[in-house]
Amino acid sequence: MIFPPELEARFDKMLKAYPEGRQRSAVIPMLMYAQDAIGMVTPELVQEVARRCGVTALQVDEVVGYYTMLHRKPFGRHHIQVCTNISCMLRGGEELLAHASKRLGIGNREATADGQFSLEEVECIGACSWAPALIDNYEFHHSVTPEKLDQLIDSLQKKAQ
C-alpha cells in the first residue's frame, strides 16, 4: 500500500523514533493514522503495517482487537462519540445520547445509510468539567445540550451538501 506523501513522511519518522530493532512500537500509531486516511482497518492494512514494522500479521491483528478506537467496519464521515460516564451522566449525557440516536435514527456503533454519521457511546473523554461532552471525529464539543447537538448535526449536513 502507498499512502499520501505526508503520511509516508510521518511513517518514516515514526519508525526512527523507537530504538533499533523495536519498530513493533510503531504498530498502534501507524494503524491509527492509516485508519484515519482510509476509514477503517482492512486486512490489507494489517498486512502492510506488519510488513513495515517487521512483525507478523497476527501480532497486528491482536492489537486491533484490543483497542476500542481501532475498527474493522467503516464509521460515518462524522463519528459522533457521546460520553455517558459519571460527570457527563450527572449533567445529561445519557439524554444527549438518546437524543442523538433519535435524531440520526441509529443506535450505538451504527452508521446512517448515507454513511454521513455514526454514533458511539464512549467512556470518559477528559472533558468532565465541561460536561456533557462529545467528540465529532477528533473535535471536542463541550457543555452540549440537545439543541446544540441539533445545530451541530444541521451544520454538518449542510456542509456535506
Next chain:
Amino acid sequence: MRLYNEPNPLEVKILTRRFGITNSHTLDVYLQNDGFQAFQKALGMKPDQIIDEMKASGLRGRGGAGFPAGMKWSFVPRSSPKPKYIVVNADESEPGTCKDRLLMEYDPIQMIEGMMIAGLAIDSHKAYVYVRGEYRYLIDLLDRVIDELYARGWLGKSIHGSGFDFDVYTHTGAGSYECGEETALLDSLEGKRGVPRLKPPFPAVAGAWASPTLLTNVETFSAVPAIIRDGGAAFAALGTPRNGGTRMFCLSGHIERPGVYELPMGFNLLQMINEVGGGVRGGRKLKAVVPGGSSCPVLKADECDIAMDFDALAKAKSMLGSGGVVILDETTCMVKFAMRIMKFYAHESCGWCIPCREGTAWLKKTLIRFHDGHGTSKDIDLIDDIAKNMLGRTFCALGDAAAMPTISIVEKFRDEFEAYLAKSSTTVRVPELTVV
C-alpha cells in the same frame, strides 16, 4: 472553547501561571515568561542536587497513587549498560479527570522542560509522551511545538551548546483506560495489547524495552520547572507536610462553576465546593463527593470537611487520586451511580487476570439487574462480597479501582439500596430481566 477559568482569588497559580497569556503554548511566549530558566539552572547542578530538590519539594505523583516524585527519580539506576528512557503518562482517562489536557494545551513546553530536567537528573536522552488517542489535537499541537524546539536548538544534539542531548516523541494510544496503568502503558508503547506486567521489576529498573524508565504523569513533570527555579522548599511550603505544592482539581458534576482550578494541597473540600465551585448546583443539598476520580471511595456529605491531600484522604479511607472531584447532589441515585461506574470498569478490564475480568462482569450484571428492579434480598451483600474479594487480589490496580468505590457506596448508602430493593417489586423499571 477556552478551557481555563477566570482565575479564582483562592487559586495559587504555579503550573497554570501562563494560562491566559495569548499564545502561551509557543516558544516565544514561553521564553518571555521565565521559560527554560529552570533548565539552565539545572545544567549547573549535579544530578544528586536536582533529585534532592525534588525530594525537598514534597511533590507526589499526580497520576493517582501519589508516590513521592524525588524518590521515584532516585530509584532509576545511576549507571546502566542500557539507555534510560523517560515516558510521560498522558493517557488521562480516569473518569472525572480533565487536567492534563489543559497543561498540554496551554503550557506544553513547561512539561517538556520538566522532562528535560528529569533527563539531566537520571542521565536519559530520549523521551516519549504517550497521549490517549482521543486527544489527537493535542498530539498535533505537541508535534508542532516539538518541531519548533528542535528548529531553535531547545531539543536535539547538545542543546544550546550544553553537551546535553535530548529527543522527544509523541506516541498515540488507541482507546484503552488500562493503558494508563504504567506497565500496561509500556506494553502498549511497545506495540502490544495493553496488559499489565508483573512488578517487580518496577519500570525504574526495567521499563520500556526492558530498560530503566522514569514514567510519570503530565502534571508531575509540569511541576518540575517551578521546583527547580524557586527551590524545592518553596514548593513544599505551599502545601501540607509530605504533600508539597499545588495541584489541579477538576470540579465536575452537580456544581455551579465546574472547571479546573489550581489550589494548594490540603485545601478544604467544602471550601472548594462552596467558594471555588460556587456551591452545589441549584442550591441543592450535597449528597456525596468522589474526591479523586471514579476509582476512589466516595465521601458522604458529612465527611467532606476535609483537607484535600494524600494523607488526610487516606486517613478517611479514600484517596486523593487523580484530582477529579465529582459533586453529587441529593437527587443522585446511588444505585445507578454504582452501576454506571461498574459498567466502565467491566468495559475497561483488560481480561488478563480472573478476579478482575470475572469480578467486574459479575458486579456489572448484578448491579444492572438490581437497578432494573429485579434485585433479590441477597444482592446487596453479594455486591459487597464480590467487591471485597476482588480487592487486593487482581494483577494490577484496575480491579481495586472497581472494587473500592463499589464497597464504599454499598456501605455508606446501604439504606438507599435497601429502600430501592423494597420498592423494586412494585416499581420494576425494566420489565424483562436484562441479560448482560
